[in-house]
Amino acid sequence: MGTFVTLAEVLEAKEAPLGEDEVWAILLGAVEALMDYFCSPGPGSLCSTVTPGSVLLSTAGNIAFKSCGRSEDVSSFTPPEMVQADNPTPSPSKEKMVVFSLGMTLYWTVDYRIPQNQPVQLSDRLNSLLLSMCEDMVNWRPDLQSVLEACERHHRNALLPHPEKVIRQLTEDVLQEPVGPYLSLFLSFLSHVWNLPKTIWLNGKHLHFLFWSRLHVLVSLLLLRWTKCLATLHLSRTAVKWLGINSGVRNFR
Template sequence: MHVSLAEALQVRGGPLQEEEVWAVLNQSAETLHELMRRDPSALGFVISPWSLLLMPSGNISFTDENVTQQDLRAFTAPEVLEGLCQSSLSDMEKMHMYALGMTLFWGADYEIPQSQPMKLTEHLNSILLKLCDDSTLSRLSTRSLLDACSTHIRNSTCDPAFSYVRRLVRLVLGSLSQLDGLLSQTERESLPERSKEIRDRLRGKGLPTDWITFERLSGTWLTPPG
């Protein structure tokens, strides 16, 4: 039994909280690190809210089943969309880091009105931005991400990472008799559009030219010139 990130947030009707983002980052990085070490051939998926699976054990798994290509495009690294060959393990790692960052931005932004900022600390926001950098050289590695998560855990009073994942799973299993059919076809088609909005905002697109706007991904007020 497992629960996708999209299913958990659909049941909640709201975004991931700060410590939940850290927890999913940590558990996801651990899984990716182990896959790269043991079985790189198993990395043939794109991380997204529908393919990131929360396990009752508190671990994270990934799947490429029941996820349409339309769902994945907003989470696919730019170098992959441009058709560049991802031949090395390092290339694959950075591709997954981008998708993981975009997925967590999506989760932190879920059902938050456009006019309101995401409730992330500057430090966590900067970590996610580094994961989603257009340049593969600037993106964090799984090892660097694990180090950042470990430092956060040591310096905070948060619970173990697996406990937050377990709670997200219980949120769904305690609310539904079954997971199948949780998202209607209409809802599935609309969710990628929110991912597209996040991607555009990350790139600085779509900002009004005649209004003072809070740009949630950079955490700064942007005022059009003049």
């Protein structure tokens, strides 16, 4: 199954909202995982409320969900039929409740750290699908099969990358360790001393070594410092000469 990270951790590492293609990939992967859950014979322990902290992304490119028993705040993602005092539906559909909370969770990912006066950038197709998933009326929400068909149709028409590839990349971005500046500088030095390629593969990302630009900046700084030293020395000699002349004038007087 690989190593898992939560959807909340993905957003924290990204420090920005998800792109639309990333949302489509997570939505498709999540719906497939939920359909497997509802089709499985076992009772399972899936909560009726899906949250950014309960959606798990794996390095294998799969989506899973945490079991119940967590302590995070789920009020923003809870379907209204679970909080209404006079619930007209005695046995609400757990599938429709999961659809609602999944839609709210994905809306949270596209609205992450966006100012209130700035609109969310979504296509009409994705926006309409998420809005339908977040309908207050249970009967107006699509079921998982309808959401799955909409996702698969969009992936075919838009020629999007496979969801597993997108999910795997999002997970690896959280797990990988950043390259320090000293390591980057050292590798840049080796690249030019031994005529290594200017681009190497490290931790799944390309590092471009701009050795000559750094050397140009270094030489420029050295020349600037040398010029300042010469100017300071010239001023010092002028001051000494001027002080000597004034001293001679005072002695003459």
